[in-house]
Amino acid sequence: MGKRAASDPASGYDRLRHHDEPWIKAAGGAEALHTNLGTARFELEKSHEGLLTSENAGDFAVLGELAAVRASWVRRMSTAQGECGSLAGKLRTVAREQRTTDEAVGEGFGPLVDLPVQSTPPLSLTRPPSSLYLLGGSDK
Template identity: 55%
Template sequence: MTHLGPVKSELEAAHQGLVAGAGALAALAELSAVRASWERRIEDARGECGSLAGKLRAVVRGQAQVNEAVKSGFDGVRTPGGGGAW
């Protein structure tokens, strides 16, 4: 989500350069429509990334708990040469 933060302002700056260079071209309306479309896409992507962030953190926490449970399960297993009572 952080990486998408500057994209909108970069798009705005690039668009201003196009408008200045285009002068009175009839394509300015189309450029504005394309820009608006990209701005919506950027915001949608930021929203999706934001919603995934919490879910991914929850998965990591759950996996860490599973890993710890598996490790604890093996802690009591005695192996030859592993310092156990064999």
């Protein structure tokens, strides 16, 4: 324990302080994924437009498989997009709730910060007990 930590009961406060930045940054990343998945799904659907309804679709058995795979990917992207959208809000909620909790805890300790700090422990804690005390007698 350093000199400051020994003399200042609030010396660890800065190390325990909550910061919103990681949560807000993660929420921004989730929103970006939400947007990019929407764009990717749109481009996938657009690239397959007319392919399965063309006059020659019946000539290629692989087009049926392609339709199944495309539908599967569209479902997966939609699910992931929805998850990313809800995750962004949840991450922001965590940041807000932790900040509120930190402020409440800080306010709860506020009255204690103004108390005088006793630099040395009471004499009863620094003085070894007498041998009479150790044998069950009085230490006074």
